[in-house]
Amino acid sequence: MMHDLLLGFGLVAVIEGLVLALAPLRFEDLLKAMGELSRDQRRFLGVAVVAVGVVLVWASKAMS
Secondary structure, eight states, X not given: OHHHXXXXXXXXXXXXXXXXXXXXXXXXXXXXXXXHSOHXXXXXXXXXXHHHHHHHHHXXXXXX
């Protein structure tokens, strides 16, 4: 369990780092766009991303 948690955090860190390293201007644009969303829209987006993450974790466990 701890191995999977560390792996997950590590993969998120790698992806986030790549976005910042390879496309910093696009990341700034994304932050501006996120700032223009209402609180409810940001909350819905967060819940949707969590749902996709849960499905991906479930699928990866089902495949192993």
